[in-house]
Amino acid sequence: MNEHDSETMAGMLNEKGFEPEEEKNNADIVIINTCSVRENADNRFFGTLGQLKKIKEANPEFVACVCGCMMQQQHIIDQVKSKYPWVDLVFGTHNIHQFPQLLDNVINERKKIVDVWQDGGAIVEGLPAKRLYDFKALVNIMYGCNNFCTYCIVPYTRGRERSRRPEEIIKEVKELVATGAKEITLLGQNVNSYGVSKYEDGYCASEENGMDFADLIYALNEIEGLERMKFMTSHPKDLSDKLIQAFKDCDKLCNSIHLPVQAGSDNILKRMNRKYTKADYLVLIDKLRTAVPDMAITTDLIVGFPGETEEDFMETMDLIEKVRYDSAFTFIYSIRKGTPAENYEEQVPEEVKHDRFNRLLERINEISGEINKTYEGTIQKVLVEGPSTSKKGEDTLAGRTESGKLVNFPGSEELVGQIVNVKITQGKQFNLKGIIEA
Numbered sequence: 001m002n003e004h005d006s007e008t009m010a011g012m013l014n015e016k017g018f019e020p021e022e023e024k025n026n027a028d029i030v031i032i033n034t035c036s037v038r039e040n041a042d043n044r045f046f047g048t049l050g051q052l053k054k055i056k057e058a059n060p061e062f063v064a065c066v067c068g069c070m071m072q073q074q075h076i077i078d079q080v081k082s083k084y085p086w087v088d089l090v091f092g093t094h095n096i097h098q099f100p101q102l103l104d105n106v107i108n109e110r111k112k113i114v115d116v117w118q119d120g121g122a123i124v125e126g127l128p129a130k131r132l133y134d135f136k137a138l139v140n141i142m143y144g145c146n147n148f149c150t151y152c153i154v155p156y157t158r159g160r161e162r163s164r165r166p167e168e169i170i171k172e173v174k175e176l177v178a179t180g181a182k183e184i185t186l187l188g189q190n191v192n193s194y195g196v197s198k199y200e201d202g203y204c205a206s207e208e209n210g211m212d213f214a215d216l217i218y219a220l221n222e223i224e225g226l227e228r229m230k231f232m233t234s235h236p237k238d239l240s241d242k243l244i245q246a247f248k249d250c251d252k253l254c255n256s257i258h259l260p261v262q263a264g265s266d267n268i269l270k271r272m273n274r275k276y277t278k279a280d281y282l283v284l285i286d287k288l289r290t291a292v293p294d295m296a297i298t299t300d301l302i303v304g305f306p307g308e309t310e311e312d313f314m315e316t317m318d319l320i321e322k323v324r325y326d327s328a329f330t331f332i333y334s335i336r337k338g339t340p341a342e343n344y345e346e347q348v349p350e351e352v353k354h355d356r357f358n359r360l361l362e363r364i365n366e367i368s369g370e371i372n373k374t375y376e377g378t379i380q381k382v383l384v385e386g387p388s389t390s391k392k393g394e395d396t397l398a399g400r401t402e403s404g405k406l407v408n409f410p411g412s413e414e415l416v417g418q419i420v421n422v423k424i425t426q427g428k429q430f431n432l433k434g435i436i437e438a
């Protein structure tokens with residue numbers, strides 16, 4: 001979500017004639033787009049912001065901007081104002097569309113501006129974006145979140161759920177395909193509730209034309225020239241049988257799903273306000289694998305939620321054995337100010353959290369490696385994303401299978417952006433190796 005917001009701001013700057021500059025000391029403007037999901041990101045923000053002071057002192061024309069989720073929290077704005085008074089522009093997640101105007105005011109009137117909206121307000125369509133890649137694109141289908149998981153700051157920083165009109169999404173995807181996009185990833189905090197949430201004028205896709213998330217997938221699947229569709233993120237409590245059917249019916253929908261489970265213990269899931277049990281989740285996995293046997297499943301896991309006992313943690317370990325995830329993002333619980341879990345007693349000691357995290361990660365990685373081994377000898381359709389970052393010279397290209405696996409293989413850079421057949425020669429823990437199949 002933040003990455004796509006950054007693309008939008010880059011697009012706006014591009015329209016104003018600015019160009020990207022790798023070295024921040026040489027830049028006229030720096031924007032720090034912040035994330036507040038975990039504490040680590042908060043800490044990195046203040047460290048990075050501090051580094052801009054020297055540039056500002058050396059060059060009074062330099063413009064320092066900060067935006068994103070952290071700015072939606074008053075205590076952060078207060079901290080920026082008191083400790084970093086030289087920052088020129090502060091804005092939030094709800095008024096990104098105003099960024100060009102705010103920047104003009106800062107530059108022309110030489111004043112400092114703090115403008116953060118507390119509410120979601122209108123969805124503004126048609127904003128420019130400077131995409132990182134031509135051949136794959138992120139597409140927001142909705143904004144905000146209504147779920148209030150007790151550990152999570154997102155509903156407070158991104159506001160209530162609002163869905164874009166289906167016709168706007170379809171139009172955007174068609175335009176992207178016309179300019180070379182082969183793959184799109186639909187974005188929302190919980191895409192499964194797409195259409196249910198209201199547009200700013202009260203318009204509700206599912207009430208007016210019965211359009212829900214699965215219907216949107218079916219509609220996008222019709223777009224000629226589009227090759228691959230993915231989405232994130234999908235909340236298990238709202239994953240419908242209709243969407244599972246769409247995986248069978250829609251040839252462009254990739255055989256992969258990111259289905260964050262967070263924890264394996266029913267007690268912890270309840271206290272996280274996730275609204276499903278471990279058994280409910282396993283039923284979903286079973287349905288998905290019955291519908292699409294080679295479905296790659298990935299997840300998010302939190303260890304050390306307040307009150308998590310060793311038995312609770314063992315439920316998470318048991319769950320990963322049962323599901324056998326292709327990969328997982330594993331997080332150590334971090335207290336977020338203003339969330340219900342901030343005040344839960346029985347916070348888990350740091351060393352216990354780290355120990356559990358390490359045990360979990362080790363097993364997750366082993367399972368990933370075992371699954372990757374089963375790809376050996378198969379032929380995969382790979383979207384070539386760019387030159388490989390692998391140190392060993394011979395694997396010059398990197399790309400992704402339909403199931404989202406990273407593959408390194410030799411080939412010419414002209415293939416970037418193309419879909420090629422690759423024979424997998426080796427399944428490693430974090431990626432696959434292969435050779436192009438003629």
Ligand code: SAH
Pocket residue numbers: 037038151152153154188189190233234235260262300301302331332333334335336
């Ligand atoms: N809307 C998405 C998640 C957005 S946040 C969803 O519901 O799946 C991405 C991930 O960050 C979450 O899935 C969760 O695993 C993690 N996360 C959120 N808040 C956290 C916290 N306070 N501490 C640790 N991890 C957290």
Ligand code: SF4
Pocket residue numbers: 145146147148149152153154155189190235
């Ligand atoms: Fe956070 Fe839960 Fe909303 Fe995801 S669904 S953004 S974890 S509150």
